[in-house]
Every structure is written in structure tokens, then in C-alpha cells.
Amino acid sequence: MxxxxxxxxxxxxxxxxxxxxxxxxxxxxxxxxxxxxxxxxxxxxxxxxxxxxxxxxxxxxxxxxxxxxxxxxxxxxxxxxxxxxxxxxxxxxxxxxxxxxxxxxxxxxxxxxxxxxxxxxxxxxxxxxxxxxxxxxxxxxxxxxxxxxxxxxxxxxxxxxxxxFALSLGTVRLSALTVLQAMAVMTALLAGARLVTGAVSRKLGESADLSPTMRVLVAKILQIVLFTLAIVVGLKAIGVDLTGLAVFSGAVGVGLGFGLQKVVSNLVSGVIILLDKSVKPGDVISLGDTFGWIDALGARYVSVVTRDGKEYLIPNEDLVTSQVVNWSHTNDFVRLDVHFGTAYQDDPHKVSKVAINAAMSVKRVLAQRTPVCWITGFGESSVDYVLRFWISDAQGGLTNVRGQVFLALWDAFKENDISIPFPQREVRVLGDNGDTTPKFIAGD
Structure with a gap:
């Protein structure tokens, strides 16, 4: 000084x-x-x-x-x-x-x-x-x-x-007053940007003409533009020449590109997800062992909530590069299979009819898409069947509706004297003289 x-x-x-x-x-x-x-x-x-x-x-x-x-x-x-x-x-x-x-x-x-x-x-x-x-x-x-x-x-x-209280940096004179003025301008503009983006997001949420992904995309683009404008105006308020930062920002961008590859990849993947509408809030997806519905689309990750209340933050890159099962991408209809077996003495025609009626008694099973039941093979102890039915609310869970169909099958088979067999095993105990008369019979 x-x-x-x-x-x-x-x-x-x-x-x-x-x-x-x-x-x-x-x-x-x-x-x-x-x-x-x-x-x-x-x-x-x-x-x-x-x-x-x-x-x-x-x-x-x-x-x-x-x-x-x-x-x-x-x-x-x-x-x-x-x-x-x-x-x-x-x-x-x-x-x-x-x-x-x-x-x-x-x-x-x-x-x-x-x-x-x-x-x-x-x-x-x-x-x-x-x-x-x-x-x-x-x-x-x-x-x-x-x-x-x-x-x-x-x-x-x-x-x-x-x-x-000032400090000269080349041609720029940086004083405490200019710094405080820039902070005040940026704070006011950031607060205004937050207020505007919040109001626009609420209005977009009420619009039925835009898809959920487009609402999120428009809100995020507006937020980025307004926040960037607030920072630029704040820097101009303290007299910073932004044209001189072009070469420096390019060099810094190359360095950050190598150091933040995953972050940039997730940001770009997030934009791709919003543009191609492959997933959107409310969709039910499966990714590996994770099954749940999308709660929110973030800039870096997607929030997926499972049936047990766990919230998984899945990076956007995984949704773009991995195989994702979207149960409600083009429509909400999902087909489920239930496998079971009955005894050989039961009439297959009757078994199929009883199984279809049992499935239709479950509320979540769609009646307009009639369930079907087919024989898939003749097993060692049973005739094997597959019962196929449709639902339109996968977000309500898959395991629970399968369980309801199994319970309906159990009750229907009891009422119609249809038995569900289990494997039978015959154990022969050989005597000293080579006698092969069965001594003990057990069922597994």
C-alpha cells in the first residue's frame, strides 16, 4: 500500500x-x-x-x-x-x-x-x-x-x-466498493432468477400440452441462462473485461474436460435423456437389480424410488449406455407370467379355464386383455402351465400382483379339487439276500 x-x-x-x-x-x-x-x-x-x-x-x-x-x-x-x-x-x-x-x-x-x-x-x-x-x-x-x-x-x-480500499490488477482497479456492488448485483439477480424459474416451473407443471421431460428441459435451460446472465452482469459491474477471458477459459475448459469427464458425460447424458424422452418422471424402470419409478430428473443423476422406500441416485450416463427396461415407455400395459403345475389326473382343459377365471378375479388384472393359460411341458411330477395376464399400473408393484394371482389360483384349485403335486421319491432298502422288496417310501 x-x-x-x-x-x-x-x-x-x-x-x-x-x-x-x-x-x-x-x-x-x-x-x-x-x-x-x-x-x-x-x-x-x-x-x-x-x-x-x-x-x-x-x-x-x-x-x-x-x-x-x-x-x-x-x-x-x-x-x-x-x-x-x-x-x-x-x-x-x-x-x-x-x-x-x-x-x-x-x-x-x-x-x-x-x-x-x-x-x-x-x-x-x-x-x-x-x-x-x-x-x-x-x-x-x-x-x-x-x-x-x-x-x-x-x-x-x-x-x-x-x-x-483498492487494489490495482493491470488495468482493473478493484476496490471494496466495486466488490460489494458486484456481490449485491449478483445476489439480486440470482434471487430474481430463482423467483422467475420457480414461477415458470409451476406454470409449466400446470400445462397439459408439454410432456414432463419438456417441462424439465425448459425449466433447466431458463435456469442456466438466467444464472449465467447474473454472473456475467456481476463481473461487468466490477469492471472485468470478459473478452480477455476467452483464451483463458478455453484452456481451462480443456483441462476441466479431462478432469471432469464423468461429470460432463452425466450432464450431456441428462440433456440427451430430456431430448429423446426415453425416460420421464413417473416411468417405472428396471436397471440391473433396481426396480422402481422415476421421481425426478437431475442434471447429473436420476432419482429412482423403489417399493421399499429406498431412493437410488443413478448417474445419467448409466441410463444412456446400459440396457434399461422401461415398463411404461410407449404405453402402460405390462404382461406378467405365472408358472405352476397340476397333477396328471386333472383335466388340462378344466385347469386352464379355472386358472383364467382366477386371474380375472384379481382387481389389477386387465379384463379387456383376457389372460391365457398354456401347457408348457410334461414334468416328472406334474403337468406344467404358464398363466399370462396384463396390468396397466406397474408402478403399483409386480411381486404383489403375482402374489395375489397365486392366492387366487390356490383358492380356485381348492374349490375345484385340482391338486398341486410335489415330487415323489421311492426308497428301496436291500436286504442281505438281495431282496428288493420296498421297505420304506418317502415323499420329498
Missing amino acids: NGDTQEQIIDAAGGFWEQIYLTLRLMLIPSRLNQVGIVLMLMLIAHLLSRFLSPRLRGWLRTREGWPKWRLRLGLMIDRRLRLILFTAMTWIVVLVMQQITFPSLSHVIRQAATIATAVLFIAFMSRLIGNALVRRIAKWAAWIWAVLYLLDLSNDAARLLDS
């Missing part, structure tokens, strides 16, 4: 402190002390009222069953800021009354306190648009400080002080 920079910092700090001292002296002159007293009294009244009203407001919110979440969250925000809301409302009422019965200068301090309270309250509510808690807290406090300085006419001196 050179001598000129030190002198600028000292000069700016002195001017800022002098302005603060002058503001305090003007506020504490005898003609304005009564206004300061009124402001303090209003703060005390607002505190007491909030302690009285807050428990009742929370109790009333607990009784609001069926309210949407945004209303409940708004009610909780009002409860947390109830003291400030009451103080702001009472202060403006006092200002309006005093302007009617006395000179405006006699309510200057009260009006200034009301203006500051209004700005603080507005910032507190608007900061909820920022999703990240840490960023929201930093942005909120920074906006509060700037609002107070601006309303007290101290913003110019504070900006001069921050601008004196």
Missing part, C-alpha cells in the same frame, strides 16, 4: 466519522430530544404489544388446517417480525398525526425512524427469496446497513471510504 492510498483512506475515514458526528449532534439537539423520546416510547409499546399478540397469533396459525404452505410461512414471518411491524405502523401513525397538528420539522426524527423501519422490514421480507441461508443472512445485513446509511445521508461518505 503506497502513501497516496494511505492518505486517501485516512481522508475518507475522517470525512465519514465527521459526518456521523454531525448527524448525532443534529439528532441530540434539545428541539429533537423529545422526538427521540417518542421513538423510544413507541419501541417499548411495540415490544409489549408483540409479547401479548405473538402467542395468540401462533395459536391461531396452528388452527389453520388445510392452508397452503406459503400462507403458513407468511404467517410465521409476520410473527417473527411482529415487533418491527407494530413499531413501523405506530410510528407512521404518529408522523401523520403530528404533521396535521404541528410543523413538519417537529416530526423529522420520527419520520426518519419510520422510514428506516419500513426499509428494514421490506428487506427482511424480500430476503426470503434467497434460498441459501448463509447468503440470505449476509445479503440481509448488508442491505440493512446500506439502507440505514442512505436514509441518514451517510452513503456517499461510506462509499468514498470503501472506494479508498
